[in-house]
Amino acid sequence: MKKIRLLHRFLAIINIALIVLLFVILGLLVIPDLIFQKAYTDKALGTYNHLIIFLRGLLLLVGLFKTQQGLMAIIRNGFYNTISELKFKRGGLFLVLFGITGIIFNIITKQELELNIFITNFIESIFVILVGLGLFILADFIKSGGILKEENDLTI
Known part of the structure; x- marks a missing residue:
């Protein structure tokens, strides 16, 4: 249980840092771009480039937050509970969505990227999708x- 608590605390720190980063992106990049309609001629998505990056960050934040909630449910209710199962499934879904949007974003912006950065981003997106699928398997x-534990409790 100590390792689960450690992982929960680590995810809490990452989530706090990600929230701060998202507020900085929102305040310094997204809102000024949308207010002043700044045109980026070198970006494939133009004015909406930073908005899409922000929305992808929100997907990551929600996925990590749901995973953190699933770990908290394990700490409070034991390993076999329906709350953690549901939270891990939702966290996995958001992480898979983050990975898929990362692949799509990478393909759209491939002209702006060097080959090594393109390949690295692609591999990172695949890895995030695998982590999301791993959360589905864990759920x-x-x-x-939980079903086996319930059957075992009924037979005793």
């Missing part, structure tokens, strides 16, 4: 374990 393990 299924929790569900199956």
